[in-house]
Amino acid sequence: MLRNVPVISVAHLQKRYGSFTAVSDVSFHVEEGEIFGILGPNGAGKTTTVESLQGLRSVDGGVVSVLGFDPVTHAAEIRRRIGSQLQESALPDRMKVWEAADLFGSLRPTGPDWHELIADWGLAEKKDARFGSLSGGQQQRLFVALALANDPQLVFLDEMTTGLDPASRRVAWDLIRQIRDRGTTVVLVTHFMDEAENLCDRLIVVDSGRVVATGTPQGLIEEYGGGVRVRFSNGGADLDWLREVPHVHDVARERDRYEVRGDGPVLAHVAAALVAHGIAPVDLRQERATLEDVFLSLTGEAE
Amino acid sequence: MRLLAKMSWLEMKLFLREPLTVLFALALPLLVLFVMGGVFGNEVDAEFYRGIGAMDYYVPAYIALVTASVGLISLPVHIAGNRELGVLKRYHASSMPAATVVGASVVTTFVVALFSAVLLVVAASLGYDIGAPDSIPMVVAAFVLSALLFASLGVLLGAVLPNSRAAQALGVLLWFVMLILGGAGPPPEVLSGAMDVVGQATPLRHAIRTVQDGWLTLDAGLSWLVVGFIFAVATAAAIRFFRWE
Ligand SMILES: Nc1ncnc2c1ncn2[C@@H]1O[C@H](COP(=O)(O)OP(=O)(O)OP(=O)(O)O)[C@@H](O)[C@H]1O
Numbered sequence A: 001m002l003r004n005v006p007v008i009s010v011a012h013l014q015k016r017y018g019s020f021t022a023v024s025d026v027s028f029h030v031e032e033g034e035i036f037g038i039l040g041p042n043g044a045g046k047t048t049t050v051e052s053l054q055g056l057r058s059v060d061g062g063v064v065s066v067l068g069f070d071p072v073t074h075a076a077e078i079r080r081r082i083g084s085q086l087q088e089s090a091l092p093d094r095m096k097v098w099e100a101a102d103l104f105g106s107l108r109p110t111g112p113d114w115h116e117l118i119a120d121w122g123l124a125e126k127k128d129a130r131f132g133s134l135s136g137g138q139q140q141r142l143f144v145a146l147a148l149a150n151d152p153q154l155v156f157l158d159e160m161t162t163g164l165d166p167a168s169r170r171v172a173w174d175l176i177r178q179i180r181d182r183g184t185t186v187v188l189v190t191h192f193m194d195e196a197e198n199l200c201d202r203l204i205v206v207d208s209g210r211v212v213a214t215g216t217p218q219g220l221i222e223e224y225g226g227g228v229r230v231r232f233s234n235g236g237a238d239l240d241w242l243r244e245v246p247h248v249h250d251v252a253r254e255r256d257r258y259e260v261r262g263d264g265p266v267l268a269h270v271a272a273a274l275v276a277h278g279i280a281p282v283d284l285r286q287e288r289a290t291l292e293d294v295f296l297s298l299t300g301e302a303e
Numbered sequence B: 001m002r003l004l005a006k007m008s009w010l011e012m013k014l015f016l017r018e019p020l021t022v023l024f025a026l027a028l029p030l031l032v033l034f035v036m037g038g039v040f041g042n043e044v045d046a047e048f049y050r051g052i053g054a055m056d057y058y059v060p061a062y063i064a065l066v067t068a069s070v071g072l073i074s075l076p077v078h079i080a081g082n083r084e085l086g087v088l089k090r091y092h093a094s095s096m097p098a099a100t101v102v103g104a105s106v107v108t109t110f111v112v113a114l115f116s117a118v119l120l121v122v123a124a125s126l127g128y129d130i131g132a133p134d135s136i137p138m139v140v141a142a143f144v145l146s147a148l149l150f151a152s153l154g155v156l157l158g159a160v161l162p163n164s165r166a167a168q169a170l171g172v173l174l175w176f177v178m179l180i181l182g183g184a185g186p187p188p189e190v191l192s193g194a195m196d197v198v199g200q201a202t203p204l205r206h207a208i209r210t211v212q213d214g215w216l217t218l219d220a221g222l223s224w225l226v227v228g229f230i231f232a233v234a235t236a237a238a239i240r241f242f243r244w245e
């Protein structure tokens, strides 16, 4: 397969609604077989961005290519090859689950068998239920299943797990990984940091219509997470010599509790140094910033 | 084509699952028929009804009226409502062709109008002494053209109106104006000058004349052309203005 040919490339995407600029400068690329995350606070422009890529919205600026097509001029070509779970859409209330699956499945007769798809997404018993009678999470799972009904090369999932219970979310993650393993590229818009951390190979953080960070979840944590913190408690003496330990930048103490900041293998060096000084705290532990900390600091919502 | 067939079948099932809509589509024409029949009977009065019996006049007129009620009310409410809810957006994102989505609604509308018209004719021939159509092919042709005319107007309304409430309001208003002034209510002969001019401008007036033309061998004049012309214009406009969201 053509590795390293981006499935999606976006350069300086811009989109205005009237005089309001929803997306002012978004650039990124997605490679084949990736699960690519788009994170950002409410109103950041995530949905606008992914819907522009699907040719569902006109764009006001930038160069975009999806599967080699321009969504402005070749939207139909793109839509035929992608799957999409929209943040907001609906089916007729009186349409039954199997009818929807059958209908969307017949768009691509060579696609997966809809019975299996429905079963994968936990809707086998709801086959004959009307769309309007499904719970929010069941409707959501149906939409994800329908997004896969045409055996897409690329699938857009806009808040796929919003409204799912914890068990269903785990199942959804597994299913998404399986889809990726079969070669489908996935673009995932999410508000769940654990989801992004678990699922995404790379991600961007968008804020106010701009990309504020790009990288792997681990890479972002290392870059923006403010390093490593090691904590322990001990008698209350000043342990200033810890500053000389490799990889340590700083030591702070509050009564008997210590916090050592640094980066890299701080824990190992601090542990060794403490033991060498005859100190063996039972609560010695390392704390790393989470993706959530990174997200909050990047999008200015920490305070 | 297979997709259109599947979608149409599905649309018809969805239609049947809405009891109130079914009742409206099938029972309303019968209600109008029996009210009017009760009032006017089928006496011939040379001054009114183009010189024929009231029921001989009204039954073909109601066939046209039936196509107008499903076309002008049910169809726009359906399309605008689906846009409002995001159903059309869902179809669009999955590359369901517009021709399939709209076509299935038109097919459903057509089938409902057909059922409703047959029911009407059966009820009328049981209840009143109405004559058989002079030319069945002409009546069928007029019915098909009339159904297409109002379906195209309905798709146009559904395309330009923002939501189902607006579609319902405007659809009912247009239908009612056409009913009164188009010749499906009071006989056209009693309409005063200005009202008759407006009546002449309603598509329903011409649709009625084409059906009556086939049924009673009356001269429909230019009405066949007018119906065809409005259908063509409305279809072009509907294609031009159709929106998914
Ligand atoms: N059709 C529209 N007309 C006008 N403004 C819009 C429209 N759609 C979105 N916006 C505005 O554009 C901005 C970005 O919206 P968008 O839906 O892309 O945000 P988002 O990042 O997906 O947010 P969320 O996390 O809440 O889903 C918001 O301020 C929103 O109010």
Ligand SMILES: [Mg+2]
Binding pocket: A046, A047, A048, A087, A158
């Ligand atoms: Mg959104």
